[in-house]
Amino acid sequence: MREIGLIAAAFCTAILATPAFAADLTGTATVIDGDTLEVHGQRIRLHGIDSPESAQLCQDAAGKDWRCGQQAALALSDRIARRPVSCEVKDTDRYGRSVAACSVAGESLNAWMVSQGWAMAYRQYSTDYVGAEATARAARAGIWAGTFQPPWEWRTAKRNGDKPQAANQSRPAPAAAPSAAPSSGCQIKGNINSKGERIYHVPGGRFYDQTQIDTGSGERWFCSEDEARSAGWRRSER
Template sequence: MRLATFTVAFLILASPAAAESIAGTASVIDGDTLEVQGKRIRLHGIDAPESAQLCQDAAGKDWRCGQRAANALSDRIARRPVTCEVKDTDRYARSVAACSAGGESLNAWMVANGWAMAYRQYSKDYVDAEATARAARAGIWAGTFQQPWDWRKDKREGKQQPANQSAAAPAATAVGCKIKGNISAKGEHIYHVPGGRFYEQTQINERDGERWFCSEQDAATAGWRKSAQ
């Protein structure tokens, strides 16, 4: 009986993978990936724009959000040592971890400052942080963008779009950008808000320069006027 108890206890203690800790100087690979002590680490529960990904600002202009996200993470870490608590291993053999620098969660900071999204498919730990960023229109939330997981899917399927076209219009609706920026037959730039008389019948065609907006302020700043009805 004692032997069996000892064996069970030993098996529990001999499973360090779930509680593995990796610490040291970090190199930033992209907005949600680090390398520490020669080990590639994927930040748990978050998904940042890919390195080559473009987002659109409030005026519809493309900007390198993936590159900016990586720079933001690098600047936040600076020269501080990083500690990562490993939670899992992904299909690419990377450690999936919650990482911190100076006691501050890097995962939460990236999401709360609009440089990454809460990766709900795997965790809901950073949903509140995402809500904070969205309310403040921080980082990628200042304009429109495509969710990183959709961007990767489109890339795998060969659905590439020209840099001067917004890849975010379909995704924008999914993340709450529901104001329709329509160009009339006379060339007028008019935006329609949900509940407006012509909202439901208005269709957005990106190829003609039409677009989605996340707020009326964004639409007005971009030079669009509100529909009279």
Template sequence: MSHPKRLVNPALAAITLVLAGALPACSGETVDPDLQGVASVIDGDTIEIHGTRIRLNGIDAPESGQRCQNARGTAWRCGQQAALALSDRIGRRQVNCQQTDTDRYGRVVADCFAGGENLNRWMVREGWAVAYRQYSTAYIAAEDDARTGQRGIWQGRFDMPWDWRAERRSGQNVAPTMQRLYEFAGQNWSCGPRRTCSQIGSCDEARWYLQNCPWGGKLDRDNDGIPCESIC
């Protein structure tokens, strides 16, 4: 007895083929749901997705309390601006991260993407972070591009984030590189009498007192290395 032929719906067959191509092969690879979704920006090189803290691989951004100098020598909050730049770039897009390592603090280290764009590379290329050569060489070309274009922190002078952190840990108020920026030859400032921020005429003067006077630390109330923040 012959069986009747079963007709195949061409449209259904096409959909089946598309879905089959979209599904991952049975190779054991899985996508970690904790590494994709809506991201909260912690700072210029750290985000959080579903409660998982993720450090962007191969880059280092200025710390939240760090300041840089623009081309005119004016201090600005480069650490805060780096975080804002990353947040603005992500916008409302979903972020997908591919883990490369786990750091000593237990954070996931990953390359992260939004709309197919590599956020790590974008941060370095726009001058909001530097290539973290100690851990990766992937973003050196992007850093060279930012430096040539004088974008972001490359518009002026700054301390490398790892140097800034090391100096903070050692208890120094101002990094040696920043001390060289503030050599006040010819100024008649002295440590007596003691002054308050309202009696100080410039940020340079405030930094001189911070570095040279026993009472200078009083000008830095939040101990972030920046005196008289109303003028600095």
């Protein structure tokens, strides 16, 4: 009996020590900005994406300033309309907001905002939307049509009391140069395609030579196929 009591006590202690996240949320949403919602009075930060701040300006293809932060929020509001939003809570941030992947009628709002060029993939916290960002950038959609300062840099400048860069001085961060294989024994290329799919290519494969690896975008090299599969990549079909 004493052993059972000790096990029960340890189990309760483990539960209390586990961080408590808010329950998943479903309901009518109010859009706060391009990456923040409010459902049932609970603020929700969209996981893995970063949208221009409400007061932030970008520059369009003609060189004219426009309120990209405001337009991002309006785009999200229009996409949701009056439909109920379902949010899968993944974490709680330092401001007490739930961090979640949200959807409407089965469509990911996080992915949609990035794919339409209204937000960037927030690589510091997730690489889930790197593929969607590549699609938006290639199409020059939303903020990618011109120039802008990444939202996290804009916030840092504001916090430090610096004047945020003028739109005509800002440039999207260039893609990192292709990364060389770390060693002769690690030749398998883990690539993330435009759909966000993680696919690995082995030497001799049809697309092996033309595939470039950008480790800054979450891509990587593998030393074996088992390692690649264990990390969640699948082998190229060609």
